[in-house]
Amino acid sequence: MSWLSELHQTQPVAHAIGVLSFVCVLGMAFGSMKFRGIGLGTSGVLFAGIIVGHFGEAVDHQTLDFVKEFGLILFVFTIGLQLGPGFFAALREQGVKMNLLAFVIVVLGAVGAPLAGWIAGFDPAAVLGIFSGASTNTPSLGAATQTLGTIPGIATDRLTLPALAYAVTYPAAIIGIIGTLLLLKQILRIDPVAEASGFAAKSSRQVEPLERRTLVVTNPNLEGVALGSIPGRLEAGVTISRICHEGETRIAGETSVLHLEDRLAVIGTPAALDQFARVIGRTSDEDLVLRDESISYRRVVVTDRGVLGKNVGQLDLGERFGVAVTRVTRADLEMSAVPGLRLQFGDQLQIVGRDKDLDAAAKSLGNSLKEINETHFVPFFIGLVLGVMLGTMPIAFPGIPQPVKLGLAGGPLVVALILGRVGRIGRQVWHMPVNTNLAFREFGIALFFAAVGLTAGSKFFATVFSTTGVQWLAAGVCVTMVPLLVVGVFARVVLKMNFMDLSGLLAGSMTDPPALAFASNISGSDAPAVGYATVYPLTTLMRILAAQILTIILFQ
Template identity: 75%
Template sequence: MRWLTELHQTQPIAHAIGVLAFVCVLGMALGSVKFRGIKLGTAGVLFAGILVGHLGEDADHHTLAFVKEFGLVLFVFTIGLQLGPGFFAALRQQGVKLNLLAAAVVFFGAVGAALAGWIGGFQPEAVLGIFSGASTNTPSLGASTQTISTLPGITEDRLALPALAYAVSYPTAIVAIIGTLLLLKQVFRIDPMREAKEYADKQRSQVLPLERRTFVVTNPNLEGVLLKDLPGKNEANVTISRVKHGMDTSPATDTTVLHRDDVLLAVGPRGGLDTMEKVIGQRTDMDLMLEESAVTFRRVVVTEPGVLGKTVGEMDLDDRFHVAVTRVTRADIEMSAVLGLRLQFGDQLQLVGRSEDLDKAASAVGNSLKELNETHFIPFFIGIALGIVLGTMPIAFPGLPHPIRLGLAGGPLIVALILARVGHIGRQVWHMPINTNLAFREFGIALFFAAVGLSAGAKFFETVFSATGIQWLVAGACVTIIPLALVAAFARVILKMNFMELSGLVAGSMTDPPALAFASNIAGSDAPTVAYATVFPLTTLLRILAAQILAITLCS
């Protein structure tokens, strides 16, 4: 066994990888333990790394440095890929209000951390760790550590301080965030179950569900009119899927000629169907879907790169294959297939037509489950490379002695958000199956936590049980609770915000999954996830920038 005990000398890289793997196993086992329904999750790896590092298991520092940065890049890039498609839409809708409130939490937290450092006389590097740990925000820790490593005169001991302070304040922050939610619930006498129902009712009222309705053409002005020229059809967001003329039922296409007494099957929101009833004629209880004919329907998935970015009208499936596109489902939202709707990778189309025509149309849009479930690695690595370029680019700000860099946390995140929103460039598609995305994300953050924990472990217990460690812990709790309490009280009292949005805002502004899980549990609903996902990307970016500004202003 001598070869094993000497592995750190003979093969330091193999030894470091082995230690990292051991720390990840131990940490994930620790993170899976639940206490009152709450568990640390992957954050358990951080504390396992601290324990192993404290016990004196040293690892190659160059390997740890690489693993830490690489894990961080994987983590933030996969987050951006997942949240990108809905991020910009959320900003245009309710996201502006939510993100302004989250930005206020970040601002008050940064000011509070600097103020606590001044009052307590903390070393500037420790303030950075308190700021990141008090918000449970790992990317900001990576950004601040990377920033101070580029400053002149920074010793190894000072470079380790952010991780130490982060590890001290992180557990307290998790408890403090959940405690703030409970405090809000108590002070404002909130019934989470009732508010979850109110929130769901409000959301349902804002979404226009699609309905089917059958009309008989009785308007004499429609005799001989092409279906594409049917007045008001596009404005009402209504599509016609089938037409029965005499005894023959056929798929509706733009070139279908309308005649008096034709029967049309229409799909659209209730208001649009009411409008079309006035144009077409009378409603009938006849259901053309139950009529015996060669016409059927099929759901197909858009996976062909050449189709992406084209509108339903530009696809021209009705003229090319004699099929009608009636609905488009995207991210569980069902929409009427209006001509101007642009198709994205993974959209599900409902087509109506004859079986042989549906086969041809399905082939034209891709409909490949293999493509849908495949990770496209060329665009994935292109995105990471672009993120590195953006993250390392110096950006000068007036009044700051050193330029700001988005870093390996901010650059890949922004690039991923943009690329996921764009969706594709040529045949390169930025799509990653959700299971693969989660696997890469957990792998990346586990590597980061393991490397950070091993680096901080040697001095952790010595620090946390000292007077300085207790001061860090108290300062971190204040930096967590005060900004949250102020902003949440304003949102509830002044803006009358529902607890589902409020709890998602609290968890998202602290980028804290355990708090999100807790909020969802007490409400019996996943509704807080919407607000959480809305503020998470911008909050992460703001915390990265705030950490760098603190690093430059305090440590220079």
């Protein structure tokens, strides 16, 4: 077995891969253990890495650096792709309030770290690491270290202090953030499962469900008018699937002509149908869907590249195939198929017509289950390239001598949010099946935690059990928990914020994936991820800026 004990010298890359895999196995087994329903989940890999890094042979640092950054990129990019479609809507609805609260958390931490350092007499270089570690924000550590290296007269040993202080405070910060969520839950008597149910009910109320009604044409002004020319139809946002004229039911088209006493099968929200009924005439209890058995409906999936970007009206399915599009479902949101609605990859269309016509229409739309379950790797890697480019791009700000960079966490996240919202550029589609997204996400964060733990393990215990290490640890816990508790209590008591939004806000303001996973676990819902993604991009940028500004101020 001598070859195995010498592997770190003879084949350092193979040794690194083997150790990383062992750490992931050990950490995930540790994270899967629960106490009173609470477990560390994937963050258990970090603590496994610290233990293995302390007792095992040193792992090749270049390999660890690559694995750490690549794992982080995978994690933030996949979570950005998933949340992109709903991120900008959430930003419009509640983003200003949540980002202001996150800004307060960042400012309190940026003030608290130097204050703790001044009271305890810490080296200013260690203060930078405490600020970054207490917020579990790696990009801010990189920004602080880069800025520190540009200051004349800084000794080499002081350049290592930020990373060491970061390693000491980082694990405690993860526990501190999770502990804050538990403390808020206990103090404010919050039931996360009930809050998740209330959040889901509130979200569903905000989107009115669609229903179908039969309307009878009694308005004499509509005699001889084509469906496409009915006043107020587009504004009401309703669709018409069938027309019954003198006992004969047919598929409705934009050129179909109305006559008095015609009956229309109309689909829309209750409010829209009430509004449209005042234009048409009156409501009938008859259901036209049951009248003609030869007309049925089918759900088809948009996967054909030639359809993407077109709106429902441009498809012209009524004229081409004699079918009508009545509803569009996108990311669990059901919408009325108004002519101006643009289609995206993976949209589900409900189409109405006769079987042979439905077959032809479905073929034109793609309707390929293979396509919808396939991961498109070309656009995925294009997105990674764009994310790295944005993350490494220097951005100049007035008053700051060094240009700011979003880093390999902020850049890919921002790009993924944009691409997830856009959906496609040309024939490139940024679609990833949910299971594949989750797999990439867990894989990425596990690699990141393993690399961070192994890097910190060698000096972690020697530092953390020293007087200085204990002081760093205590200061880091205060810098972590005090801002979260202050803002958390204010948001809950004064602003009456739901725990789903609150937990996502707190986790996102600390850019802490384990806290997000923990919040999702105790609530049994992915709802905290929306709040997390709402504040994460701006928080990352603010923490990068704050770290560079702190470096300049502390070393003036």
